[in-house]
Amino acid sequence: MPETGRPRLTIWGCRGSIAVGGPGTVRHGGATSCVVIEEGPRRLVLDAGTGLRRYGRSLTPPDIPGPHTVLLTHTHWDHLIGLPFFPPLYHASATIKVLGPDQPGATLTQVLDRLLDPAVWPLQPSADLRVTPVGPGRFEAGGFSVAAVRVAHAGVTLGYRIDTESGGSVSYVTDNELAAMHPEERSELVQLVAGSDVLIHDATYADAQLAERAGWGHSSAEESVRLGLEAGCRTVLLFHHDPDADDALVDERLELARRSAGSGDMTVMAAADGLILEF
Ligand SMILES: [Zn+2]
Ligand SMILES: [Zn+2]
Numbered sequence: 001m002p003e004t005g006r007p008r009l010t011i012w013g014c015r016g017s018i019a020v021g022g023p024g025t026v027r028h029g030g031a032t033s034c035v036v037i038e039e040g041p042r043r044l045v046l047d048a049g050t051g052l053r054r055y056g057r058s059l060t061p062p063d064i065p066g067p068h069t070v071l072l073t074h075t076h077w078d079h080l081i082g083l084p085f086f087p088p089l090y091h092a093s094a095t096i097k098v099l100g101p102d103q104p105g106a107t108l109t110q111v112l113d114r115l116l117d118p119a120v121w122p123l124q125p126s127a128d129l130r131v132t133p134v135g136p137g138r139f140e141a142g143g144f145s146v147a148a149v150r151v152a153h154a155g156v157t158l159g160y161r162i163d164t165e166s167g168g169s170v171s172y173v174t175d176n177e178l179a180a181m182h183p184e185e186r187s188e189l190v191q192l193v194a195g196s197d198v199l200i201h202d203a204t205y206a207d208a209q210l211a212e213r214a215g216w217g218h219s220s221a222e223e224s225v226r227l228g229l230e231a232g233c234r235t236v237l238l239f240h241h242d243p244d245a246d247d248a249l250v251d252e253r254l255e256l257a258r259r260s261a262g263s264g265d266m267t268v269m270a271a272a273d274g275l276i277l278e279f
Helices: 051-058 108-115 183-193 207-213 221-230 247-261
Strands: 008-013 034-039 042-046 068-071 095-100 128-133 137-141 144-150 158-163 169-173 198-202 235-239 267-270 276-278
Touching: 008 051, 034 051, 042 158, 095 108, 095 137, 108 128, 144 183, 158 183, 169 183, 183 221, 198 221, 207 221, 221 235, 221 247, 235 247, 247 267
Parallel strands: 042 068, 068 095, 095 128, 169 198, 198 235, 235 267
Antiparallel strands: 008 034, 008 276, 034 042, 137 144, 144 158, 158 169
């Protein structure tokens, strides 16, 4: 695609819960959560699911040292398991900054120690790995201004809004059960994502499944659209596809979501590995 100099995001993984493969997943992809935001020299990696591996392998030698900034929403394996497969981790000249929330039973550092423990992983990193816990509020990551709020999901999970220097904005809210949010939590989330150029939101299910999936920590495609409409977002990108949903079922949920969006000018899309959006 032509370089326009505008900020862009690339989907490297958009599958929820566990990586999947096979003929039913070729269009939307089977890699778990990983999104990269770029603007000029600035790069920010959102979540370290299995999609991080292919992103890492796409880096040219001058880009391998980084510094790389990886911002985690939470520490469930599907958002973390790509990190040991990120090639810069084994380059002594590379710097990798990992930011994310501490969990009630373990700090972020302790979770990463478990991930790279010799009992479960054979290699030790040679890169300079710097871990910084983050919480709700504002901070800088990868040269971008980031705002964070708590969302409704097991443990401590954060939703993020990333504002670019050129005035663009992406909100990344995956692993969130909208139906389980208290009204104050929801209004905080609406404020966070208000007017985003792109809202990436958990769309694991369709509305019809919500009753049987209450408490599982995820949302429907139609709920993601309702949040986008309420917050005046330009594009809603359905994300964290159900590992049990094949391409046809993801298309079906996209259709339901588009219908619930009505005739306004908000765009609704389903995330797919390799999708690039300028904003
Ligand atoms: Zn997940
Ligand atoms: Zn999760």
